[in-house]
Amino acid sequence: MLKLTNVSKTFNPGTVNQKTALDRVSLDVPDGDFITIIGSNGAGKSTLFNAICGGFYIDEGLVALDGENITYKPEYERARYLGHLFQDPMKGTAPNMTIEENLAVAYLRASKGRHSFLSRVSAKEREMFREHLAMLNMGLEDRMKNPVGLLSGGQRQALTLLMATIVTPKLLLLDEHTAALDPGTAEKVLDLTKRIVAERNITCLMVTHNMHQALELGNRTLMMDSGHVVFDVSGPERAKMTVEDLLEKFSVGTGKEFDNDRILLSTVQESGPEGKK
Amino acid sequence: MFITWSIIQSALELGVIYALVALALFLSYSMLNVCDLSTDGCFTLGCAVGSVVAIAGHPILALFAAMGACMLSGFVTAFLQTRLGVESLLAGIIVNTGLYTVNILIMGKSTLSLNSTETVFTMMKSALSGTPLVDYYKLIVGLLFTAVVLVLLLQFLNTRLGLSIRATGDNADMVKSSSINPAFTTTVGLCISGAITGLGGCLLGEYQKSCDINMGSGMVTIALASLIIGETLVGNRGTIPLRAVGVVLGSCLYRVIVAIALRFNLPASALKLVSALIVAVAIASPQIKKLIDFQQKKMALSGRSFYRLMTLFLAILTVGCVVWAVLLPVSRALAVLLAVLCLAAAVWFALADRKVRGGKVC
Numbered sequence: 001m002l003k004l005t006n007v008s009k010t011f012n013p014g015t016v017n018q019k020t021a022l023d024r025v026s027l028d029v030p031d032g033d034f035i036t037i038i039g040s041n042g043a044g045k046s047t048l049f050n051a052i053c054g055g056f057y058i059d060e061g062l063v064a065l066d067g068e069n070i071t072y073k074p075e076y077e078r079a080r081y082l083g084h085l086f087q088d089p090m091k092g093t094a095p096n097m098t099i100e101e102n103l104a105v106a107y108l109r110a111s112k113g114r115h116s117f118l119s120r121v122s123a124k125e126r127e128m129f130r131e132h133l134a135m136l137n138m139g140l141e142d143r144m145k146n147p148v149g150l151l152s153g154g155q156r157q158a159l160t161l162l163m164a165t166i167v168t169p170k171l172l173l174l175d176e177h178t179a180a181l182d183p184g185t186a187e188k189v190l191d192l193t194k195r196i197v198a199e200r201n202i203t204c205l206m207v208t209h210n211m212h213q214a215l216e217l218g219n220r221t222l223m224m225d226s227g228h229v230v231f232d233v234s235g236p237e238r239a240k241m242t243v244e245d246l247l248e249k250f251s252v253g254t255g256k257e258f259d260n261d262r263i264l265l266s267t268v269q270e271s272g273p274e275g276k277k
Numbered sequence: 278m279f280i281t282w283s284i285i286q287s288a289l290e291l292g293v294i295y296a297l298v299a300l301a302l303f304l305s306y307s308m309l310n311v312c313d314l315s316t317d318g319c320f321t322l323g324c325a326v327g328s329v330v331a332i333a334g335h336p337i338l339a340l341f342a343a344m345g346a347c348m349l350s351g352f353v354t355a356f357l358q359t360r361l362g363v364e365s366l367l368a369g370i371i372v373n374t375g376l377y378t379v380n381i382l383i384m385g386k387s388t389l390s391l392n393s394t395e396t397v398f399t400m401m402k403s404a405l406s407g408t409p410l411v412d413y414y415k416l417i418v419g420l421l422f423t424a425v426v427l428v429l430l431l432q433f434l435n436t437r438l439g440l441s442i443r444a445t446g447d448n449a450d451m452v453k454s455s456s457i458n459p460a461f462t463t464t465v466g467l468c469i470s471g472a473i474t475g476l477g478g479c480l481l482g483e484y485q486k487s488c489d490i491n492m493g494s495g496m497v498t499i500a501l502a503s504l505i506i507g508e509t510l511v512g513n514r515g516t517i518p519l520r521a522v523g524v525v526l527g528s529c530l531y532r533v534i535v536a537i538a539l540r541f542n543l544p545a546s547a548l549k550l551v552s553a554l555i556v557a558v559a560i561a562s563p564q565i566k567k568l569i570d571f572q573q574k575k576m577a578l579s580g581r582s583f584y585r586l587m588t589l590f591l592a593i594l595t596v597g598c599v600v601w602a603v604l605l606p607v608s609r610a611l612a613v614l615l616a617v618l619c620l621a622a623a624v625w626f627a628l629a630d631r632k633v634r635g636g637k638v639c
Contacts, residue, residue, distance in 0.1 A: 053454075074458070075453050075454075076452075076453045076454075076456055076457055076458045076459070077456070079453060079454045079455060079456040080456040082454075083454075084454050091448070091450055091451070092448075092450075092451055092454070093448065093451060094443070094444045094447035094448040094451055095447060095448070096443075096447050097440070097443055097444060097447055101440050101443070101444075102444075102451075104437065104440055105437075105440050105441055105444045105451070105452065105455050105457070106455045108437055108441065108455055108456060108457060109455060109456045116437060117436065117437050117438040118433075118436045118437070118438060119436060119437060120435050120436055120437070121435075121437075163451075163455070164454070
């Protein structure tokens with residue numbers, strides 16, 4: 001499915017702010033995998049996602065999706081096959097447009113060729129949007145003519161999730177997409193994510209700052225540090241792992257202490273996802 | 278009579294023609310969130326191309342030629358900002374500057390006269406001759422074009438491409454992740470808004486039977502003023518069709534205000550200052566309100582009231598303006614206008630002051 005080969009990215013090369021965000025990262029993601037990714041601040045998690053979705057072009061290496069080399073494909077072309085959710089719920093939706101219009105723009109991914117550009121949203125599609133919205137259980141199906149700016153952060157993130165998956169993507173990238181929501185809403189959005197991913201068997205990468213979540217969700221966990229994947233665990237070994245084991249693995253793998261405050265906090269308090277950056 | 282129907286009528290005629298430029302900005306500024314500063318030159322370009330083709334004897338072809346030329350100019354502006362990384366404001370200014378030369382080249386000299394040329398207006402006049410509508414032929418032509426553009430624009434904004442253009446102005450990231458290239462939507466949007474601007478320029482040229490190299494100067498500000506007046510009329514929570522109709526009404530209202538101002542013997546050159554003030558005040562108003570509220574809060578700490586201070590200040594200004602209007606023989610109309618504005622502001626502050634004190638014992 002997704003294959004990264006020796007992917008490197010350096011920001012501000014040749015200046016004092018030079019930072020190697022990805023250093024020859026190779027990653028093979030088979031079909032149907034649900035991978036959770038954890039790592040300290042600045043480990044390269046978001047950079048990894050940007051390398052995959054095309055937020056920038058990488059310096060070296062190859063990115064392939066389903067056997068097709070997409071290394072130099074622009075972001076909007078890759079978006080046809082990728083769903084991407086950010087931590088900020090405001091990022092994924094257009095606030096001054098209605099729910100229906102937002103979904104219509106997201107649904108453009110299903111269209112092939114330019115002739116459909118001048119077509120309008122059909123009654124059939126509207127009905128389909130309605131059914132999808134109803135599945136969110138937030139009453140949004142009755143507010144399709146409301147501007148998205150009137151929705152709460154949780155509702156917007158749920159809508160973004162729906163928009164990212166309304167045409168089933170080959171790969172779903174979740175970048176701490178519940179971290180900016182209050183615990184109750186976060187859980188709801190997370191449940192939705194789990195359901196949609198499981199129902200349609202979507203291959204998924206998810207960055208999280210919650211170690212319990214990282215071990216509970218999905219079937220494989222990656223740990224990143226300074227642009228490297230320092231730890232990659234799946235199967236039975238992962239099944240019997242605890243948070244302490246993970247932290248231990250981190251110190252062994254990198255020779256230093258873990259320094260993501262939020263991860264440590266969530267480890268200590270054993271609370272759910274919380275707090276903003 | 279101070280204001281006659283014929284004054285209102287010619288104001289409306291101009292209003293509906295200039296409404297095209299306001300609609301173009303409605304697309305580029307309100308929808309796409311790009312302030313297209315090439316509008317001035319683009320408007321003149323439309324007039325220049327249209328006039329040259331009309332003088333050659335093709336008044337209807339002139340409209341399409343003008344639209345085509347301005348679409349090209351919109352494309353250049355878009356190309357500079359989406360593909361070559363030129364700042365969007367700067368791209369507009371660059372194209373605007375270049376268009377001056379292009380316009381002179383097209384016109385051959387700095388003014389063209391269409392006095393003995395057949396135009397869409399004279400065509401309509403002869404088509405309507407003998408009917409009671411003949412007195413309104415100019416208004417009918419203007420209304421016709423504006424209505425057609427308005428309907429087509431609204432239809433377009435509801436298509437997938439139109440939705441993507443709106444989304445590009447609202448949240449470009451979201452457009453990218455919906456597999457649409459924002460560079461493409463920006464280009465399409467600016468081409469269309471350019472074409473509409475050009476149509477407006479061409480129509481104005483045929484309407485006033487002349488084309489001048491400087492006719493476009495200040496057009497962005499004037500169109501923005503119409504746009505703002507229009508959006509204030511319907512409120513910014515309105516639906517897209519309502520807002521678009523509001524823009525047309527705003528343009529007409531703007532021309533009526535201008536006509537009234539001219540009746541007050543305000544020199545025509547003062548109008549650009551008035552437009553500039555309208556745009557500046559309208560866009561700055563949220564910030565001004567914030568500053569006023571902040572001052573009020575700060576002064577309330579020491580038991581004073583900023584609102585009352587402003588009421589007092591504005592009341593003195595009002596009295597000053599009244600004295601000026603009565604005693605000084607210069608610009609009496611301006612003095613009356615200022616007096617009314619100051620009085621209105623003073624009343625507003627007085628009411629705000631009362632509201633603040635309402636809950637307190639003092």
